Every structure is written in C-alpha cells, then in structure tokens.
Amino acid sequence: MGLDTAATKPHERLAEIVAPEMAEVSALIRARMASEHAPRIPEVTAHLVEAGGKRLRPMLTLASAKMCGYGGPHHIHLAATVEFIHTATLLHDDVVDESAQRRGRPTANLLWDNQSSVLVGDYLFARSFQLMVETGNLRVLDILSNAAATIAEGEVLQLTAARNLATGPDVYLKVIRGKTAALFSAATEVGAVIAGRPESEVRALAAYGDALGIAFQMVDDYLDFAGSEATGKAVGDDFRERKLTLPVILAVAAADEAERAFWVRTVEKGRQDEGDLGEALRIIGRHGALEATKTEAQAWAEKARAALGALPEHEIRDTLSDLADYVVARLR
Amino acid sequence: MGLDTAATKPHERLAEIVAPEMAEVSALIRARMASEHAPRIPEVTAHLVEAGGKRLRPMLTLASAKMCGYGGPHHIHLAATVEFIHTATLLHDDVVDESAQRRGRPTANLLWDNQSSVLVGDYLFARSFQLMVETGNLRVLDILSNAAATIAEGEVLQLTAARNLATGPDVYLKVIRGKTAALFSAATEVGAVIAGRPESEVRALAAYGDALGIAFQMVDDYLDFAGSEATGKAVGDDFRERKLTLPVILAVAAADEAERAFWVRTVEKGRQDEGDLGEALRIIGRHGALEATKTEAQAWAEKARAALGALPEHEIRDTLSDLADYVVARLR
Numbered sequence: 001m002g003l004d005t006a007a008t009k010p011h012e013r014l015a016e017i018v019a020p021e022m023a024e025v026s027a028l029i030r031a032r033m034a035s036e037h038a039p040r041i042p043e044v045t046a047h048l049v050e051a052g053g054k055r056l057r058p059m060l061t062l063a064s065a066k067m068c069g070y071g072g073p074h075h076i077h078l079a080a081t082v083e084f085i086h087t088a089t090l091l092h093d094d095v096v097d098e099s100a101q102r103r104g105r106p107t108a109n110l111l112w113d114n115q116s117s118v119l120v121g122d123y124l125f126a127r128s129f130q131l132m133v134e135t136g137n138l139r140v141l142d143i144l145s146n147a148a149a150t151i152a153e154g155e156v157l158q159l160t161a162a163r164n165l166a167t168g169p170d171v172y173l174k175v176i177r178g179k180t181a182a183l184f185s186a187a188t189e190v191g192a193v194i195a196g197r198p199e200s201e202v203r204a205l206a207a208y209g210d211a212l213g214i215a216f217q218m219v220d221d222y223l224d225f226a227g228s229e230a231t232g233k234a235v236g237d238d239f240r241e242r243k244l245t246l247p248v249i250l251a252v253a254a255a256d257e258a259e260r261a262f263w264v265r266t267v268e269k270g271r272q273d274e275g276d277l278g279e280a281l282r283i284i285g286r287h288g289a290l291e292a293t294k295t296e297a298q299a300w301a302e303k304a305r306a307a308l309g310a311l312p313e314h315e316i317r318d319t320l321s322d323l324a325d326y327v328v329a330r331l332r
Numbered sequence: 333m334g335l336d337t338a339a340t341k342p343h344e345r346l347a348e349i350v351a352p353e354m355a356e357v358s359a360l361i362r363a364r365m366a367s368e369h370a371p372r373i374p375e376v377t378a379h380l381v382e383a384g385g386k387r388l389r390p391m392l393t394l395a396s397a398k399m400c401g402y403g404g405p406h407h408i409h410l411a412a413t414v415e416f417i418h419t420a421t422l423l424h425d426d427v428v429d430e431s432a433q434r435r436g437r438p439t440a441n442l443l444w445d446n447q448s449s450v451l452v453g454d455y456l457f458a459r460s461f462q463l464m465v466e467t468g469n470l471r472v473l474d475i476l477s478n479a480a481a482t483i484a485e486g487e488v489l490q491l492t493a494a495r496n497l498a499t500g501p502d503v504y505l506k507v508i509r510g511k512t513a514a515l516f517s518a519a520t521e522v523g524a525v526i527a528g529r530p531e532s533e534v535r536a537l538a539a540y541g542d543a544l545g546i547a548f549q550m551v552d553d554y555l556d557f558a559g560s561e562a563t564g565k566a567v568g569d570d571f572r573e574r575k576l577t578l579p580v581i582l583a584v585a586a587a588d589e590a591e592r593a594f595w596v597r598t599v600e601k602g603r604q605d606e607g608d609l610g611e612a613l614r615i616i617g618r619h620g621a622l623e624a625t626k627t628e629a630q631a632w633a634e635k636a637r638a639a640l641g642a643l644p645e646h647e648i649r650d651t652l653s654d655l656a657d658y659v660v661a662r663l664r
Contacts, residue, residue, distance in 0.1 A: 037506050038488040092454060096447040115428040118450055119488045122424060125454070126480035129461055133473045141465045141473065148458035156370040156451045174369050 064191025091121035147186035154178010181213030204310035211304035221245035396523025486510010513545030536642035543636035553577035
C-alpha cells in the first residue's frame with residue numbers, strides 16, 4: 001500500500017491494515033455504550049473507551065478474521081465484545097486495586113465513585129454478551145463465556161495470592177493467563193472460528209493469543225521493576241501494592257534468611273519504609289530475577305511466533321509474528 | 333399427590349411441585365460454583381447460595397418449563413443461570429449499598445472484603461453465561477443477555493436517581509423493572525421458549541414475570557415503611573439510605589412547602605436527625621402515599637394474574653396465579 005513498513009511498529013502496521021473495520025467497531029462501541037435511561041453509563045464508559053488506549057485486543061480479532069478470509073459482518077461485533085469485556089474488567093480492577101490513575105488520567109472510581117464503576121462494569125459485561133449473541137455462533141459464545149470465567153477466576157486468584165510468599169511460578173502463570181492471556185487468546189481464536197477455518201488453524205490462533213498475552217503481562221511485570229524510558233511508567237507500583245509478580249516470586253524462592261525477613265516485612269506484612277523499593281531491586285538483581293523474567297517472556301514470545309507456523313503465509317501472519325517480537329523488544 | 337394444598341402457601345406448593353428438578357439445580361449450582369484454582373470463590377458463593385433464600389427465581393423457571401411440558405434437560409441449566417445472575421447482583425448490590433447484613437447474616441463484603449464481592453460476582457456472571465450457552469438455544473441467550481443489561485441499567489439508574497427529589501413514578505418503574513422484574517420475566521419466559529410453546533404463551537409468561545416482579549418490589553418498598561410482623565424486617569432502611577421509592581416519591585409530589593423542605597434536608601442533603609423517620613412516616617401517611625403504593629402493587633398483581641389467562645389450564649398455572657395474590661397479601 002506504499003507504506004514504509006520498515007519504519008512502522010507492528011501494532012501500527014496492524015492498525016493500518018484493519019483501519020476501516022476499526023472505524024466500524026468504534027461506531028458500534030459508541031452506539032452500544034449508550035443508555036436511554038441512565039446517562040451515567042456513557043459518561044463513565046467514554047472516560048475509559050476514549051482515553052486513547054491502543055485497542056490491541058479488538059485489533060487482534062479484526063486481524064485474525066481478515067487473515068482467515070472472513071467475509072461476514074460479525075468480526076465487528078466480536079471486536080466490540082472483546083473491547084467491552086476489557087473495559088469492564090478495567091473498571092472493576094480499579095475498584096479492587098483502589099487505583100487513582102490509569103493511562104495518566106484519574107480513574108472512574110475517583111471521578112465518580114466505586115458504585116458507578118461496579119455497576120457500569122456490569123452493564124458493559126452484559127452488553128458484551130448481547131453483542132456476541134448477535135453473531136448467532138454458539139462456538140464463539142462458548143469461547144468468550146469461558147474466557148470471561150477464566151478472567152474472573154484469575155482476578156480472584158491474584159487477590160488471594162497477593163501478599164502470600166508461598167505463591168510460586170505456577171500460580172503466577174495461572175493468574176496472568178486469567179487476567180491477560182485468556183482475552184488475548186479468545187480475541188484471536190474467534191476470528192478463525194467465524195471464518196470457519198480448520199481446527200489446526202483455530203488452535204494455532206488460540207495458542208498465539210495465549211502466548212502473546214503471557215509475554216505481554218510478563219513484560220509489564222518486568223517493567224514495573226526495571227522501569228521504561230519509552231512509557232515513563234513509574235517503578236514499584238506492584239511492590240507497593242504487595243503483588244507477587246515473577247521477579248519477586250523468583251527472588252523469594254532464592255532468598256537467604258535476611259532477604260526472606262525483608263520480603264515478609266514488606267510484602268507479607270506490608271510494613272514498607274523509604275528505601276525499601278531500592279533494597280527490593282538490589283535483592284531481585286542479586287538473584288538475576290529480572291534477567292530470568294526477561295528470558296521467560298522471550299520464550300513465550302517465541303512460542304507465539306512458533307504457533308503461527310501452522311497458518312498459511314499471509315501479510316497479517318508476518319505482522320503478528322513481528323508483534324510478538326515487538327512485545328518483548330520493550331525489554332531491551 | 334395427597335398434599336393438603338388449601339393449607340400451604342403458593343410458593344411452598346410450587347416448591348413441592350418442582351422439588352425433584354430443584355434438587356438437580358442445587359447439584360448443578362454446587363458443581364459450577366467450584367473453582368479449582370481460587371477457593372475464595374466457592375467460599376463466598378456458598379455464604380450466599382446456602383443462606384436459605386427461597387430460590388423463587390429458579391423455581392419460576394422450573395415451574396414455567398414444567399407447565400409448558402418441556403421434556404429436555406436444559407431447564408436445569410436455565411434455573412441455575414437465573415440463580416447465579418441473582419447471586420452476582422446481590423454480591424455487587426451489597427458493595428454498592430455498603431450493606432452489612434442480608435437475610436439476617438453479615439454480608440460477604442463484610443466477612444471478606446469488597447474486592448472479593450466484586451470479583452466473585454463477576455465470576456458468577458461469567459458462569460451464568462457459560463450455563464446458558466450450554467442450552468444451545470439462541471433465543472434464550474438473547475432473552476437472558478438482555479435481562480442482564482436491563483438489570484445493570486436499572487441499578488445505575490437507581491444510583492443516579494437516589495437523593496434526587498425530581499425522580500417521578502416513571503423513573504421508579506424503570507428502576508424496579510431493571511433491578512427486579514427483568515429477571516423474574518426472563519425466568520418465566522425462557523421456560524416457555526425452551527418448550528417451544530406458541531408466541532402468545534411466551535409473551536404471556538414474560539408479562540406474568542414482569543408484573544409479578546414489579547408487584548414484588550413495590551411490596552418490598554411498601555414494607556420498608558409499613559413494617560411487617562411476618563418478616564420482622566426493620567423499618568426505614570430505604571429512608572436512611574436516601575433511596576427514592578414509591579411511597580416517598582408520591583409524598584414528595586404532594587408536598588407543601590414545609591414538607592418539601594423536610595425531604596430536601598433528609599433525603600437530598602442527607603442530614604437526618606432522630607425522629608425524622610417518624611416524621612417521614614407521618615407525612616407519607618398524611619398524603620395516603622402508602623395506601624396508593626398498595627393499590628399500585630395490587631394492580632400489578634392483577635396484571636400478573638390476567639396474563640396467565642392466555643395459557644391453557646394447568647395446576648401450575650393456578651398456583652402461579654395464587655402466587656401473585658400471595659405477593660400482595662403481605663400488604664394486609
């Protein structure tokens with residue numbers, strides 16, 4: 001298309017490829033976040049939906065459907081479904097985490113109240129189910145309702161695993177599969193399903209989304225300790241919120257007696273003093289736990305790329321492969 | 333069946349009629365509230381599900397399906413779906429209302445925390461969608477996903493209408509249609525749909541559930557001011573929470589200047605002193621607002637009974653008719 005692909009990042013290239021469809025998705029989202037009776041609903045939703053997120057999840061659905069040669073209208077509904085589920089979970093997450101900021105703006109629970117965030121989140125969940133029912137495709141409904149259950153289960157598991165130093169890498173993997181990878185995986189899988197592609201391709205796209213989501217969340221958890229000049233993201237939020245992410249889990253597993261006492265005090269008991277984040281970073285560094293997290297994330301990105309091998313050659317397939325690379329490139 | 337029907341209340345008679353099916357529903361609920369990864373989920377759910385509620389909503393689905401001659405297995409899934417949606421909304425309502433008690437026991441948000449109530453509620457919503465997808469019936473999915481959206485919309489409307497003295501009977505009707513009648517209506521309607529009954533019967537059962545739910549909620553709102561010896565329910569919760577229910581809405585509409593100032597101070601501004609509940613009751617009484625609420629509830633119960641006229645004669649039909657009577661009999 002005369003586009004200098006070498007100069008563009010893969011998610012920007014994907015956004016260009018599905019730009020016409022994404023315009024339809026945006027229109028559908030605006031139409032369905034309306035409420036004749038309760039104007040609070042579109043106010044709260046617009047605050048999040050129009051905050052300038054990258055819309056990575058609906059983009060994955062549109063890209064998957066396009067690559068699979070889908071010719072019907074339902075990829076638009078499914079992409080909007082996926083974005084509504086994501087927005088609903090963000091609203092509820094911010095209540096659960098008592099967050100004050102998201103994407104550099106005050107959260108809805110701060111601007112309105114927790115009540116509005118809980119109930120508008122419920123409304124968007126229900127709206128997402130209406131949208132997917134409109135596709136009339138029972139297999140798609142099965143995939144997306146399973147994803148919704150896995151997401152909620154992952155969030156509950158994260159809540160109960162927080163502050164518990166016995167949390168191992170296996171529980172961490174279940175948590176991030178729930179909170180992140182389940183929706184990525186459903187987003188890519190449904191594109192192949194509505195296009196009626198063979199099982200091998202459906203499985204490949206589900207596996208790609210799963211591995212991409214896991215890599216994506218591991219990078220997020222890495223950057224929360226390592227920092228990132230590109231995003232300007234603050235370091236140490238997870239430590240302050242006493243969340244057990246992979247860097248800490250690996251450092252706890254390798255801790256000597258004094259280090260263990262440090263983690264018990266700061267994470268388990270939550271008694272944090274000035275300088276504790278620095279000490280946490282030194283302990284994490286001493287055991288190579290950030291490096292190990294990076295290696296693990298890279299391995300999942302590689303799994304994502306490998307999954308694409310089961311699919312026919314396509315420009316979008318190559319861009320999805322580059323996207324997996326790009327997700328872990330933030331680690332350098 | 334040798335049952336002395338004259339001596340039993342209609343909901344007890346219905347419970348007897350669908351007892352074998354309800355045992356299956358209970359087993360399905362127990363199986364589906366499990367979570368391999370997050371034991372917090374069944375803990376919180378069991379607290380509510382096993383608290384000894386009357387299970388009126390799943391009973392309506394089972395009764396409707398049985399009356400309609402349904403012979404398949406999916407009424408069990410649908411009844412469990414309806415109970416899961418109800419339980420999820422209770423969990424979220426208690427967070428929104430900051431309630432400390434439900435059915436005479438401490439609420440989940442008090443025993444665990446708001447976070448658990450929000451996330452376990454999300455899990456139950458997702459589980460309810462999985463259950464309804466298993467029926468493979470798209471029309472049922474349409475009805476229940478619409479009901480879920482109407483419920484959430486009604487809850488948001490209630491939140492934004494609270495404390496607003498401009499709230500009229502029209503907004504009140506929308507709120508209670510959402511928070512109560514939508515699920516009653518879906519519960520009875522889906523029984524006719526899965527049984528493949530003619531449209532006239534489907535519409536009749538939807539209208540019955542809608543009117544029964546509206547009457548049910550109006551009685552609840554009446555008793556919150558009038559009190560009830562049978563339930564031992566405390567009087568004045570809605571007044572203290574500054575909810576605008578029909579008795580107050582009608583009293584506000586008829587208020588003189590001094591009374592209006594009273595409602596502005598106590599409900600709009602929330603400055604309530606000792607003795608204000610008594611004064612509210614006197615003002616409500618002066619304008620016959622409790623009597624008017626009672627008349628309105630009785631009219632909806634009559635609509636519920638009338639809707640049943642479109643259905644063939646059946647023991648269950650007569651019991652549903654008695655149930656509509658019984659709901660407003662609490663008013664005497």
